[in-house]
Amino acid sequence: MLLILRSVARHIRHRVDWYIVALFTVIGVATLAPVEGAAADGVSLAVRVAVGLLFFLYGARLSPRAAYDGLRHWRLHVPILALTFAAFPLAGLAAGLLPRSVLSTELAVGVLFLTVLPSTVQSSIAFTSMARGNVAAAICSASFSTVLAVVLTPVLAVALIGQTGGGGMPIRASQLGDIALQLLAPFLAGQVARRWVTEWLGRHRALITVCDRGSILLVVYSAFSRGMTTGIWQRVSPGRLLLLAALCALLLALALQLSYGAARLIGLPYADRVTAVFCGSNKSLAGGLPMATVLFPAERVGIVVLPLMLYHTIQLVTCAWLARRWPARQSAAPSTSDDRGRGIRIRTGSSDTCG
Template sequence: MAGGREVFAVFGKKVGIDPYMIMLLGAMTLGLLLPASGAAAAVLGRVTYVAIALLFFLYGAKLEPRAIRAGFLDWKLQVFVALVTFVLFPLLCIVLSRLAGGVLRPEILMGIVFLGILPSTVQSSIAFTSIANGNVAGAICAASISNFAGVALTPLLAAALISSDQVEISFDAVLRIVVQIVLPFVAGQIVRPWIGPALQRRRAMTLLVDRGSILLIVYSAFSAGTASGLWSEVPAMQIVIMVAAMAALLLVVLGLATFLARASGMDAQSRIAALFCGSTKSLASGLPIAASIFPHAVLGAVVLPLMAYHMIQLLSCAAISQRFSAKKWAESQV
């Protein structure tokens, strides 16, 4: 069964842990123990810059414009996912950051707000929807539209919502995002008719670039944090509190998304798609955008909430999708 193969690929067959999650933790640990410094750090910065641009070029080249156009036909699902992703989620994260203001470091609080303005995942939300017998076509459209909009919308929301004495998102930062992220994405869309089919045939290569770039960004972020002495200033208890806060945030989002989707009058299959597309946040888009916005000295702390939320959402949504599948939730409309 295709859905079963997808979930095995994402979470592992027995232990429920994606090997890629282990690699992410490995990159994080390597950055903590063996940080790059001096000339090596400068080279790492340039390589990371190119990797991010290449990553978004491939995103543009792989994204099917027809899927986005077709998605607008299911307007209720698309509007719901957009509102949850870019309105409800940011509001919840702003409230959470205010509540944790006296407990967590400013960099982590900025990371919580940044998490709120990110687009949905693509592969995971579609796989979860498929496993749960939901509206897969609607999920593909919703996730694609979310990521397409997020390329421009996330930096704009960051400029409006995130500002501090330590990090100010200036015109230069926005211009850097345009050059590093938006232009490669648009270029990928332009050349898609010529290279898109080849990329589809060489998915292993694109997956290597995709995941390799993310691992590079994670190592670079945590390496810079170690070199700047950031981690010596972050108590372990703050990490524990932050992880607990991310778990609570996911629980609230899942509950609200379920309630609001039911109240909207969508059918059961579309409610499943709305649940997974609305509650998940993209690590693949979030890390490159964060690397373009925040100084490397604080980047590691800023992306901590995103990494914690990402891992929690994968494990939780995998269990939820399997539960829906076992009970044939879509057919019974429970």
């Protein structure tokens, strides 16, 4: 019996993403014990500091050499970036045309915000590695997406959400200065400081991971605390939540099909197709939550990031399944030396990634 329990525990440990569990636990805590009054102001200040630190670390961990090397593989990166910052936003605009009985104005803003976000870094690289894809290209592509998003995501949000009025959450061009101060300035400071802090960051990766994820958990707690005090769950019924989850699943399915189809159309080998699929379909929770705190009023952040939370959970489950399934199918089929050789020469834990 003890052996069975140990086997089940090992299975759970390898299958369950404890970070997602932690995220939804924090939402539960915020629902039961939201922070209010002076304490809420203190948490808001802590969030601003945490977001600045997060983008400083992004800048410090991004290797200019890795980005430069990746530019040579433009046939892979261009379709990924076009999907991330063009096709996705168009799908978000289309979703906004749904009847308000299906998708409320606030949730439509959240879906549109989700679609203008960059690709993930950690997840894209991990899934590409699991599926025996081009890890080096995944590192570069996810890094490009993250860097461009510091500018493109706020600009797209202003252009798309701001023009539609944002359901009472308009984003104005004048906010770009605040965004640059809170996001771009720490990022550039990290790039400048990189030569002095790279070795230290490499020696303290566990601490950096705690800082990254702890910052996101703090942002989630602050956002949903504000949401509770303004009645977020009174504005989202269980039925509408299920419809939102179905819409997120549909967006992911569309992104997977488009990214794989585009990669095949331009003749990319298997390893690069894998990279295109995971980098092109994933959306960054770590990047999206801090940006939402800068772009939207504090009392609305909780409901705006709800589509992102659902999409991120669905993408993790779906992409993990695909990443485990594809190598088995590929090994059963004849492969070329090009498909086998692209490989996993760069470790995902390298200090040349952006984390």
